Amino acid sequence: MKARKNKHIDFTAIIEKSDDGWYVGQLEELPEVISQGKTLTELKQNLEDALDLIISNARETTRSLYQGKKFIRRKLDLV
DSSP states (O other): OOOOOOOOOOOOEEEEEOTTSOEEEEESSSTTOEEEESSHHHHHHHHHHHHHHHHHHHHHHHHHHTTTSOOOOOOOOOO
């Protein structure tokens, strides 16, 4: 049996610094994840929060499509 690994997914942020000093970034892999911050640390946290919201919203939307239907939900360990 293959041992399970905790896999970390890396994302790449595209970041610009605006004229007023704010950092604006979005994830290259998921461009709908976009945010801003006064510092790079704040931007990183805000991008993580935006990613969590996007994933949570996608789950809710997908689950609503299956409401009233019989289906299987299964966690997958993707590489």
